[in-house]
Amino acid sequence: xxxxxxxxxxxxxxxxxxxxxxxxxxxxxxxxxxxxxxxxxxxxxxxxxxxxxxxxxxxxxxxxxxxxxxxxxxxxxxxxxxxxxxxxxxxxxxxxxxxxxxxxxxxxxxxxxxxxxxxxxxxxxxxxxxxxxxxxxxxxxxxxxxxxxxxxxxxxxxxxxxxxxxxxxxxxxxxxxxxxxxxxxxxxxxxxxxxxxxxxxxxxxxxxxxxxxxxxxxxxxxxxxxxxxxxxxxxxxxxxxxxxxxxxxxxxxxxxxxxxxxxxxxxxxxxxxxxxxxxxxxxxxxxxxxxxxxxxxxxxxxxxxxxxxxxxxxxxxxxxxxxxxxxxxxxxxxxxxxxxxxxxxxxxxxxxxxxxxxxxxxxxxxxxxxxxxxxxxxxxxxxxxxxxxxxxxxxxxxxxxxxxxxxxxxxxxxxxxxxxxxxxxxxxxxxxxxxxxxxxxxxxxxxxxxxxxxxxxxxxx
Numbered sequence: 001x002x003x004x005x006x007x008x009x010x011x012x013x014x015x016x017x018x019x020x021x022x023x024x025x026x027x028x029x030x031x032x033x034x035x036x037x038x039x040x041x042x043x044x045x046x047x048x049x050x051x052x053x054x055x056x057x058x059x060x061x062x063x064x065x066x067x068x069x070x071x072x073x074x075x076x077x078x079x080x081x082x083x084x085x086x087x088x089x090x091x092x093x094x095x096x097x098x099x100x101x102x103x104x105x106x107x108x109x110x111x112x113x114x115x116x117x118x119x120x121x122x123x124x125x126x127x128x129x130x131x132x133x134x135x136x137x138x139x140x141x142x143x144x145x146x147x148x149x150x151x152x153x154x155x156x157x158x159x160x161x162x163x164x165x166x167x168x169x170x171x172x173x174x175x176x177x178x179x180x181x182x183x184x185x186x187x188x189x190x191x192x193x194x195x196x197x198x199x200x201x202x203x204x205x206x207x208x209x210x211x212x213x214x215x216x217x218x219x220x221x222x223x224x225x226x227x228x229x230x231x232x233x234x235x236x237x238x239x240x241x242x243x244x245x246x247x248x249x250x251x252x253x254x255x256x257x258x259x260x261x262x263x264x265x266x267x268x269x270x271x272x273x274x275x276x277x278x279x280x281x282x283x284x285x286x287x288x289x290x291x292x293x294x295x296x297x298x299x300x301x302x303x304x305x306x307x308x309x310x311x312x313x314x315x316x317x318x319x320x321x322x323x324x325x326x327x328x329x330x331x332x333x334x335x336x337x338x339x340x341x342x343x344x345x346x347x348x349x350x351x352x353x354x355x356x357x358x359x360x361x362x363x364x365x366x367x368x369x370x371x372x373x374x375x376x377x378x379x380x381x382x383x384x385x386x387x388x389x390x391x392x393x394x395x396x397x398x399x400x401x402x403x404x405x406x407x408x409x410x411x412x413x414x415x416x417x418x419x420x421x422x423x424x425x426x427x428x429x430x431x432x433x434x435x436x437x438x439x440x441x442x443x444x445x446x447x448x449x450x451x452x453x454x455x456x457x458x459x460x461x
Contacts, residue, residue: 002173002176003325003328003329003332003333004202004205004325005198005202005211005215005321005322005325006214007150007152007332008150008288008289008290008324008325008328008329008332008354009215009218009287009288009289009290009321009325010076010077010150010151010287010288011076011077011218011221011285011286011287011288012076012077012151012285012286012287012288012292013076013079013081013084013283013284013285013286014062014279014280014281014282014283014284014286014292014295014393015061015062015280015281015282015283015292015293015392015393016061016062016063016291016292016293016393017149017150017151017288017290017291017292017293017295018053018126018147018148018149018150018151018291018292018338018339018340018446019053019054019057019058019061019062019063019066019126019147019446020061020062020063020065020066020076020283020292021066021076021147021151021288021292022126022147022148022149022151022152022153023050023054023063023066023067023070023128023145023147024066024067024069024070024074024075024076024079025070025075025076025147025151025153026070026128026145026147026153026155027048027066027067027068027069027070027071027128027130028070028071028073028074028075029070029145029153029155030070030071030130030143030145031070031071031073031099031100032100033141033143034100034132034141035100039132039140039141040099040100040102040103041103042132042134042135042140043099043103043105043132043133043134044105044106044133044134044135045105045106045112045132045133046071046097046099046105046107046112046130046131046132046133047112047113047114047130047131047132047133048067048071048112048113048114048128048129048130049114049116049128049129049130049131050063050064050067050113050114050115050116050127050128051116051119051120051121051125051127051128051129052116052119052120052121052124052125052126052127052340053120053125053126053339053340053445053446053447054115054125054126054127054128054147054340055115055116055117055119055120056115056117056391056447056448056449057388057391057446057447057448058113058115058391059115059391060238060388060390060391060392060393060448061388061391061392061393062283064109064113064115065084065085065088067113067128068087068088068091068097068107068109068113069084069087069088071097071099071100072087072091072097072098072099072100072101073098073100073101073102074087076151081283081284081285084283085283091107091109092109095107095108097112121144121146123146123159124146124147124148124159124338124340124341125338125340125341125442125445125446125447126146126147126148126149126338126340127144127145127146128144128145128146128147129142129143129144129145130142130143130145143155143156144156144159146159147338148336148338148341149290149291149332149336149337149338149339149340149341149346149347150288150290150291150332150337150338151288151291152332172204173200173201173204174200174201174204175190175197175200175201176201177197177326178333178334179330179334179427180327180330180371180374180375180425180426180427180430181425181427183197183326183330183367183371184367184368184371187367188367188368193319193323193361193367194322194323194326194357194361194367194370195318195319195320195322195323195326195361197326198322198323198325198326199211199322202322211318212314212318215317215318215321215322216314216317216318218287218321219302219317219321221285221286221287222276222287222289222298222299222302223299223303224285225275225276225279225284225285225286225287225295225299226272226275226276226299226300226303227275228275228279228284229244229246229247229274229275229276229277229278229279229284230246230247230249230250230271230272230275231247231250232244232246232247232278232279232282233247233248236278236281236282236392236394237281237282237283238281238390238392238394239390239392240389240390240392240394240395242281242394242395242398244278245274245278246271246274246275246278249267249271249274250271250275253267253268253271265304265307265308266406266409268303268304268307268308269300269301269303269304269402269405269406269409270300270402270403270405270406272296272299272300272303272304272405273296273297273299273300273401273402273404273405274296274398274399274401274402275296276295276296276299276300276401277295277296277393277397277398277401277402278398280292280293280295280296280393281392281393281394281397281398287299289351289354290328290331290332290337290347290350290351290354291337291338291339291347291351292393293339293344293347293348293386293393293397294347294348294350294351294352294401294404295351295401296398296401296402296405297348297351297352297354297355297401297404297405297408298321298324298351298354298355298358300355300401300402300405301355301356301358301359301405301408301409302317302320302321302355302358304359304405304409305317305320305359305362309362309363312362316362319358319361319362320358320359320361320362321358323357323358323360323361323370324354324355324357324358325354326357327350327353327354327357327358327374327426328350328354330426330427330430331346331350331353331354331378331430331433334427334430334431334434335350335430335431335433335434335437336434336437337350339386339445339446340386340445340446340447341437341445342433342434342436342437342438342440342445343383343384343385343386343436343437343440343444343445343446344381344384344385344386344387344400345378345381345382345383345384345433345436345437346433346437347386348381348384348400348401348404349377349378349381349382349384349404349433350378351401351404351408352377352378352381352404352405352407352408352411353374353375353377353378353381353408353411353426354374354377355377355404355405355408355409355412356373356374356376356377356407356408356409356411356412356415357370357371357373357374357377357412359373359408359409359412360372360373360374360411360412360415360416363412363413363416364416365412365415365416366420367420368419368420368421369415369416369418369419369420370415371420371425371426372415372418372420372422372426373411373412373414373415373416374411374426375422375424375425375426375428375429376410376411376414376415377407377408377411378426378429378430378433379424379429380407380411381404381407382429382432382433382436383436383440385440385444385445385450385451386444386445386446387443387444387448387450387451387452387453387454388446388448388452388453389448389452389453389456390448390453391448391453395452395456396452
């Protein structure tokens with residue numbers, strides 16, 4: 001397995017890793033391609049075309065803004081959300097695009113970003129194409145890109161040749177694994193924890209301090225996102241009139257203080273998940289974990305660990321994230337984390353599984369119990385559809401993260417009370433998720449054409 005933990009956890013902005021982070025990254029990559037070939041000065045117009053799920057939900061998922069920002073040279077892990085909004089609005093108002101941040105060309109977002117509502121490209125539903133014109137009106141370069149989930153992007157060459165894709169970057173690592181069974185077997189044979197295996201693999205390209213500092217930075221961004229979400233009020237953008245709830249719920253929990261309510265801890269868990277996903281829906285800074293649509297689950301379960309588990313510390317946070325990433329790698333390798341490809345089971349389901357595994361590790365679980373926790377987390381999300389009302393990552397996405405966070409904690413605690421023996425393996429559940437996604441109607445794959453998106457109108461909200 002050649003993925004890094006830092007492939008699964010990346011800093012970006014909302015509301016969607018596949019519809020915001022990926023397209024911004026693709027647009028910026030295309031501009032750098034032009035720059036490296038000395039072609040920026042030839043560009044007099046650039047047209048961006050969005051297909052499949054990107055075309056159907058491009059406005060609600062922030063794809064149009066992401067494309068414009070990427071063409072201006074912005075990167076999702078560096079862009080300031082407030083400045084991003086200002087730059088996007090300026091470009092619309094004056095009809096100019098600062099290509100690569102240096103070259104101003106005429107730009108009309110209504111004409112130059114085309115949303116195809118009935119057309120998709122063969123490789124993946126999240127497809128985009130960039131065409132650039134010279135002064136004679138001739139297209140002198142064109143490139144297709146695919147946002148395949150979690151912010152990962154492949155271009156048309158990588159789509160045609162699997163050996164060139166990011167997931168096929170075969171780094172020589174000490175403990176390669178392709179399945180959950182292999183992962184557990186390595187841990188058992190070597191007497192290692194799951195987190196030890198991932199850390200040892202990471203040390204091929206980074207030193208241990210760098211890995212630790214990087215993961216603690218990821219946790220600090222997650223904590224900041226929880227704090228921001230619990231201290232902001234108002235309506236979320238997009239027209240659904242969804243009110244932020246986290247700030248008022250935080251105040252109520254803090255006012256209640258200590259309580260004998262046995263479910264009090266879970267209220268903090270749901271609060272953290274709601275806070276992160278409200279921030280995501282508002283276009284704030286979040287960590288893809290492994291996607292933006294499921295960004296609240298791992299932070300909420302980590303918040304539970306640091307807030308309520310005795311002796312929780314930074315070492316535990318690092319081990320949690322390393323273990324969670326091992327499970328995420330299996331989903332990415334053997335199925336998908338893209339809602340546009342397999343529905344929300346690939347986003348919320350994989351995040352629930354990852355969080356359950358991470359928590360089981362820091363609660364002292366064996367490799368077998370950790371694999372069991374991960375399996376429980378995904379098994380009970382199988383078939384979950386992606387049906388965002390109005391094409392916005394709000395209903396049912398925000399509450400769905402809160403419910404899945406509680407489910408992850410239940411899965412971890414259930415697993416560590418057992419002996420690791422169970423009827424359904426994680427590998428079987430992941431295979432089932434992939435097959436279920438293939439059978440699922442496109443209506444339920446982030447198109448806003450089925451499920452709640454069909455039966456709940458924006459007028460109702």
